[in-house]
Amino acid sequence: MIEQIKQHRRALEALCRKYRVARLELFGSAASGRFNPQTSDLDFLVEFLPLREGEYAEFYFGLLFDLEQLFGRPVDLLMPTAVKNRYFLDMVNRQREPLYAD
Numbered sequence: 001m002i003e004q005i006k007q008h009r010r011a012l013e014a015l016c017r018k019y020r021v022a023r024l025e026l027f028g029s030a031a032s033g034r035f036n037p038q039t040s041d042l043d044f045l046v047e048f049l050p051l052r053e054g055e056y057a058e059f060y061f062g063l064l065f066d067l068e069q070l071f072g073r074p075v076d077l078l079m080p081t082a083v084k085n086r087y088f089l090d091m092v093n094r095q096r097e098p099l100y101a102d
Contacts, residue, residue: 001097002030004037008070015070016100019063023047024100028076031097041074042067045092048079049102 005012005026016024028043029035044067048059060077067075083089 001026001099002035004042004071005030005099011070012067013100015063015066016102019059019066020049020051021046021063021100022049022102023098026097026099027092027095031095041076042071043076043078044099045078045080045096 012024015021023046025045026043027045029040030042034040046060046063048056051059060079064075064077067077078092080089080092083092
């Protein structure tokens with residue numbers, strides 16, 4: 001796990017509680033050891049606790065915005081059910097690093 005994630009662990013957990021996250025995982029360069037603090041974005045997989053109709057966009061975009069603010073860099077936030085390319089999903093599954101689970 002990269003230092004930026006370790007430094008913000010408590011704030012990250014607070015965001016997960018705020019946005020009703022069931023599970024948050026890191027993947028990509030930050031999980032594979034190729035992270036460049038100057039240029040890399042952060043890649044997360046998110047699964048939400050059950051939400052009411054109409055809440056998904058609010059919680060998804062709220063979490064995305066707050067993660068970008070917290071880390072001061074672009075964030076890619078994916079829901080595993082939205083990934084349709086099985087080759088990409090295989091790569092993600094090899095790199096997944098759990099950060100939060102409710």
